[in-house]
Amino acid sequence: MSRLNLKSLTTPPPRLRIGPFREDAFQSRLRDKRLASILGIALGVSFSICFVTGVLSHLIQHPPSWFVWPSRPAGLYRITQGLHIATGLASIPLLFGKLWTVYPRLWTWPPIRNLAHLVERVALLPLVAGSVFLLLTGVGNIALWYPWGFFFPAGHNWAAWVTMGALIVHVGAKASIVRRELTGSGLDVVDVPGEGLTRRSFLGVLAATSGLITITTVGQTFRPLNFAAILAPRRPDVGPQGFPVNKTAAGAGVVDIARDASYRLAVEGRVSSPLSLSLDDLRALPQHEATLPIACVEGWSAEARWRGVRVVDLLDRAGAVAGAKILVESMQPQGLYKQSELNPSHAGDRDTLLALEVNGEALHIDHGFPVRLIGPNRPGVMQTKWVDRLVVT
Numbered sequence: 001m002s003r004l005n006l007k008s009l010t011t012p013p014p015r016l017r018i019g020p021f022r023e024d025a026f027q028s029r030l031r032d033k034r035l036a037s038i039l040g041i042a043l044g045v046s047f048s049i050c051f052v053t054g055v056l057s058h059l060i061q062h063p064p065s066w067f068v069w070p071s072r073p074a075g076l077y078r079i080t081q082g083l084h085i086a087t088g089l090a091s092i093p094l095l096f097g098k099l100w101t102v103y104p105r106l107w108t109w110p111p112i113r114n115l116a117h118l119v120e121r122v123a124l125l126p127l128v129a130g131s132v133f134l135l136l137t138g139v140g141n142i143a144l145w146y147p148w149g150f151f152f153p154a155g156h157n158w159a160a161w162v163t164m165g166a167l168i169v170h171v172g173a174k175a176s177i178v179r180r181e182l183t184g185s186g187l188d189v190v191d192v193p194g195e196g197l198t199r200r201s202f203l204g205v206l207a208a209t210s211g212l213i214t215i216t217t218v219g220q221t222f223r224p225l226n227f228a229a230i231l232a233p234r235r236p237d238v239g240p241q242g243f244p245v246n247k248t249a250a251g252a253g254v255v256d257i258a259r260d261a262s263y264r265l266a267v268e269g270r271v272s273s274p275l276s277l278s279l280d281d282l283r284a285l286p287q288h289e290a291t292l293p294i295a296c297v298e299g300w301s302a303e304a305r306w307r308g309v310r311v312v313d314l315l316d317r318a319g320a321v322a323g324a325k326i327l328v329e330s331m332q333p334q335g336l337y338k339q340s341e342l343n344p345s346h347a348g349d350r351d352t353l354l355a356l357e358v359n360g361e362a363l364h365i366d367h368g369f370p371v372r373l374i375g376p377n378r379p380g381v382m383q384t385k386w387v388d389r390l391v392v393t
């Protein structure tokens, strides 16, 4: 093929050589395959950790029949969800850097070379849109800011599967380029000669930005960095009785019923002798203490010393069928989180309590007075407050 022909195949016709199609439209020497490969690997790792921990959190809250989340180790969910939020936040600068590096390639000529190229390019739409959507809605959610009309967990989960599908196509299409770019000289960031920011500095700025975001937020769950958590939406040590509240008693509409002296805890369903216990009855039962964290899905966690009645003791007393699932219901009249489920592992754990006290005081009403559920290795959203009924199912 003559030089002329080759040129006419890889550049647009003259009348289209405008805007981003101009030959000199993108001049930065930074936008090369090597930088794109390094950022691609970093994002691949952070997105994968974020995806696996996110799917895990979803399975724990909506368990299909084949999935059983154990009650031990007690702090495992605190770690997996901490990682979910931390990797998501750290991905933000990396994604911006990656999009800046590769977007000139949107204007390559010819737009479509063959079927594989078409598939690869079509997959970019869900990949880029999905990634931006996931990081934006994630940040919105941890800031309790919902400027959208859909239910966050469902939309976020659905987008994650689409994005990861597109990511697999993308990795398949780019694997050989990445291998070529990064083998031989390994991961060493050799710079192309010329002026302006070097590749090494550009990566350094992105890494530093990700690191700064991590250091100023991860203290919301990682205690040693608590002092630096200036960007965390929640301070784990700020709130009544020294830890945060997501849903207040007023917000849940339970202020009056929670304080009503005629309070009774019912234990019913598949039991031989249903129970109806007043607060004094509960206080008269054997009390047990456990130090357990509230690990909110939004990424903050706070440990406290809880004291109350073991759920397993109440189930024994009521003669509940063995190995059953337990529905934990609150007095809250409506809302998605007014009840939660205890699988047999959680129901049978000796540290799963109906707590009456925290850190040596009666529960604050915003922490669930008169009675709240607290158990090891559960998402915060399943630590139901203002409990008035256990149903053995």
Ligand SMILES: Nc1nc2c(c(=O)[nH]1)N[C@H]1C(S)=C(S)[C@@H](COP(=O)(O)O)O[C@H]1N2
Pocket (backbone or CB within 6 Å): 243, 244, 245, 246, 247, 252, 294, 295, 296, 297, 330, 332, 335, 337, 338, 339, 366, 367, 368, 380, 381, 382, 383, 384, 385, 386
């Ligand atoms: N009844 C009820 N219990 C609830 C909630 C709720 O909205 N209603 N929110 C949950 C969430 S999302 C969290 S993180 C924890 C927070 O507990 P705390 O306010 O004691 O820190 O309570 C959980 N228990």
Ligand SMILES: [Mo]
Pocket (backbone or CB within 6 Å): 246, 295, 296, 297, 298, 380, 381
């Ligand atoms: Mo939560």
